[in-house]
Amino acid sequence: MTDEVRAFICPQCGEPSKSNVHGVVETRDPEDPGTLGMEFALLCCGYCQTPIVQYREEDPWLDSYDGVKPAAYYPSPRLLSDAVPPALRDEFEEAQKCFDSKAYRATLVMVRRTLEGTCADQGSTKKTLAQGLKELQDQGRIDGLLAEWADLLRVVGNKGAHYGQTVSRDDAGDALHFAEALLDHLYVLRARFNAFQKRQQQRSNSEQKGS
Numbered sequence: 004m005t006d007e008v009r010a011f012i013c014p015q016c017g018e019p020s021k022s023n024v025h026g027v028v029e030t031r032d033p034e035d036p037g038t039l040g041m042e043f044a045l046l047c048c049g050y051c052q053t054p055i056v057q058y059r060e061e062d063p064w065l066d067s068y069d070g071v072k073p074a075a076y077y078p079s080p081r082l083l084s085d086a087v088p089p090a091l092r093d094e095f096e097e098a099q100k101c102f103d104s105k106a107y108r109a110t111l112v113m114v115r116r117t118l119e120g121t122c123a124d125q126g127s128t129k130k131t132l133a134q135g136l137k138e139l140q141d142q143g144r145i146d147g148l149l150a151e152w153a154d155l156l157r158v159v160g161n162k163g164a165h166y167g168q169t170v171s172r173d174d175a176g177d178a179l180h181f182a183e184a185l186l187d188h189l190y191v192l193r194a195r196f197n198a199f200q201k202r203q204q205q206r207s208n209s210e211q212k213g214s
Contacts, residue, residue: 009046014075015053017105017172022046022055042068043076053078083183087190091120095186098179107175111163114156114178121189132157149188152181 010021025045032038040061047054057073083092098113115132122135125144129135136157140150156178162168 009044009057009073011046011055011057011073011075012103013048013051013053013055014078015055016048016051017103018048018050020049022049039063040068042073044073083186084191086194087186088124091117091124091186094120095179095182098182102175102179105172107170107172108163108168110175111160111170111178114182115160115164117182117186118153118156118160121186125189144189144193145185149185153185156181156185 005024005027007024008021009024010019012018013020023046025047028043029040030043031040042059042061044057045054046057055075056077058076059068059071059073061068062071083095094113094117098110098117101109101113118136119132122129122132122139125139127135127138129138133154136150136153139145145153159174159178163170
């Protein structure tokens with residue numbers, strides 16, 4: 004343990020906390036000494052006792068870590084794939100910022116906006132979000148469980164948009180998880196499956212021609 008104390012927002016419980024640095028590991032490409040160093044530091048949340056790993060990259064102008072704000076490495080923050088359209092990533096990331104700021108009603112509103120944008124990007128022409136989600140299900144783009152999740156997000160999102168309604172941290176966090184799963188399914192897993200299916204068909208065609 005070092006004498007250094009760091010203040011941070013715990014990525015697990017969301018509470019402001021501080022901790023001594025329990026250990027530091029620095030990495031650098033041994034085959035290229037000119038590359039920037041990466042520092043990993045171990046901390047512990049004072050509230051939920053979750054171990055936290057922070058990382059920061061060396062400042063290229065100062066050749067040091069002074070003044071470089073560390074970011075959470077573990078537990079890892081939600082990072083959407085680049086395969087998700089930028090406009091949808093922006094909506095989701097704003098929902099994440101609302102959650103990190105403990106604005107849970109706003110989180111649900113942004114999750115609902117993410118769903119609306121997803122339906123539009125997937126080509127839905129329906130006027131309501133409920134109809135748009137049903138259209139995606141009817142087209143086979145989302146299965147029964149994901150459709151149930153998405154419809155529940157829609158209902159919970161309505162709750163966040165109405166005056167006087169309270170929203171818990173757990174509900175807002177689950178909404179983010181489900182929205183992330185939906186985006187990952189539509190833009191990452193389906194693309195991988197389609198590519199896999201195409202390769203298998205090409206291999207099958209080649210084998211038939213060679214027989």
